[in-house]
Amino acid sequence: MHTSRRAVLTAAAAALTLSLTACSVDEGAGTSDPAGKRQITFLTFETPNLTPEYWNAAIKRIEKKYPDITVKKLVAPTTDRTAYAKQLLASGQFPDVMIAVAPTGLGDAGNLYAWQPDELGDFQVPDGGAIDGKVYQLPANTQSIPVVYYRKSMFKQAGISAPPRTYAQLLDASAKLRAKGIQPFVVGGGKDGFPTVLPLTGTVATDVYGKDPDWMVQRRAGKVKFTDADFVGALTKVRQLARRGYIDKKMVSLDYAATEQAFLKGKGAMYPMGCWFAAAGDKSAIKDDIGVFHWPTDDGSPLASGYTGGGLSVNARSQHLDAAKKFALAFQLDKSNLDNSVRSDALFPAVKGYTPPADTGPVFKETYDLWREASEQKATVKAFAWETGGDALLPGLDAKVHAAAQDVIIGRRTPEEAAAFLDTEWDKAS
Numbered sequence: 001m002h003t004s005r006r007a008v009l010t011a012a013a014a015a016l017t018l019s020l021t022a023c024s025v026d027e028g029a030g031t032s033d034p035a036g037k038r039q040i041t042f043l044t045f046e047t048p049n050l051t052p053e054y055w056n057a058a059i060k061r062i063e064k065k066y067p068d069i070t071v072k073k074l075v076a077p078t079t080d081r082t083a084y085a086k087q088l089l090a091s092g093q094f095p096d097v098m099i100a101v102a103p104t105g106l107g108d109a110g111n112l113y114a115w116q117p118d119e120l121g122d123f124q125v126p127d128g129g130a131i132d133g134k135v136y137q138l139p140a141n142t143q144s145i146p147v148v149y150y151r152k153s154m155f156k157q158a159g160i161s162a163p164p165r166t167y168a169q170l171l172d173a174s175a176k177l178r179a180k181g182i183q184p185f186v187v188g189g190g191k192d193g194f195p196t197v198l199p200l201t202g203t204v205a206t207d208v209y210g211k212d213p214d215w216m217v218q219r220r221a222g223k224v225k226f227t228d229a230d231f232v233g234a235l236t237k238v239r240q241l242a243r244r245g246y247i248d249k250k251m252v253s254l255d256y257a258a259t260e261q262a263f264l265k266g267k268g269a270m271y272p273m274g275c276w277f278a279a280a281g282d283k284s285a286i287k288d289d290i291g292v293f294h295w296p297t298d299d300g301s302p303l304a305s306g307y308t309g310g311g312l313s314v315n316a317r318s319q320h321l322d323a324a325k326k327f328a329l330a331f332q333l334d335k336s337n338l339d340n341s342v343r344s345d346a347l348f349p350a351v352k353g354y355t356p357p358a359d360t361g362p363v364f365k366e367t368y369d370l371w372r373e374a375s376e377q378k379a380t381v382k383a384f385a386w387e388t389g390g391d392a393l394l395p396g397l398d399a400k401v402h403a404a405a406q407d408v409i410i411g412r413r414t415p416e417e418a419a420a421f422l423d424t425e426w427d428k429a430s
Helices: 012-020 052-065 082-091 152-157 167-179 194-209 216-220 231-241 251-252 256-265 276-284 321-333 335-345 362-376 397-410 415-429
Strands: 038-044 069-075 096-100 143-144 147-151 270-273 290-294 304-309 311-314 380-382
Touching: 012 052, 038 082, 038 321, 038 335, 052 069, 052 321, 052 335, 069 167, 069 270, 069 321, 082 096, 143 362, 147 276, 147 362, 152 167, 152 290, 194 231, 194 256, 194 270, 194 304, 194 321, 194 380, 194 397, 231 415, 251 397, 256 270, 256 276, 256 335, 276 335, 290 362, 311 321, 321 335, 362 380, 397 415
Parallel strands: 038 069, 038 096, 304 380
Antiparallel strands: 096 311, 143 304, 147 270, 147 290
16 A cells, blocks of 8 residues: 555545544544443545455454444545644544554654564564654555556557566667557656656666665655756656656546556556556556566666555554554455455565465566565665655655656746755755
């Protein structure tokens, strides 16, 4: 989920309005009924993959396991779940449990419970997303961000025999597609913002993080800047794709759901997105026509970018802290919940001993195998603008990065100007 899942993602404001009625949650929204049940609030989000029915079934599964706990579901009204959680905190309505909310600026301020090492023993990356050595968000899922999904039939029509391994081959494939009247890339954004950043996440992985995997930690320490040559070079590659028409400037106005549909309906041949798209791909009529490759490096060496985190966090001041912790751990470790997260959102559960269900579709299997192979080769880096721990952007910078990526694509800012803008906004956030 994105981390996210990233994630990503269109929510239902109407459901939120209903769920917030008579809700007060700062020192824990929890209440107790005469039967002794403890009620906790749980902030979720909804997407085309993660429907109300998905969340209701997952919650009910844990309520059945712990009949003394009842859960009141809240739904974030926008894709910016972190901003909404902070809004609830400021208004005295901070949820007891929340999912895919970035802990930076919340956990280190004492608002989120710091999970103890003995509570994290079931997770493959127990320190995933840590801030100053403390884990405030269960490191439950790994997501590969981005991978490039492509239409095999369109590649064949353009005479492209194999997915590109080098960046030069990516440009060549794009030129061949355009020559056949096929839009090379589907890249949206609109009100959701984040779909626009995927090409930049890819170029930062290959041109910045590939050289310095701890670049964001160095940025936090003031040792590097966005205006440094490598980062400007990553922005320049994105601008190059737009200038050549390989990324359609007009598509940037599409929100996340519309962007996904544009690819599924054949409006373009390549779709850089997080691995969660595999769920929608496998539900589509074109699942056998969808292939996948990693954003190419200059020299063709394998490199995958992704992040582990995105799980549940708990309000440190919850009136029912034990119940909130019990619910969060059970929710993340329940086998049926994990299987359904794979089927519904194509997550890679980072839980020891877990194996995805055998009945997953071809798009998920290819996506998962790509990540597993890169991991085995130790050819992975973190995903820029998707980190959530001490290696994350400063609070509030996500939206600025999304805006900068959009500006570069539509030509409102040069790469140099966009980089300078980010450094200025970073200084403000500091």
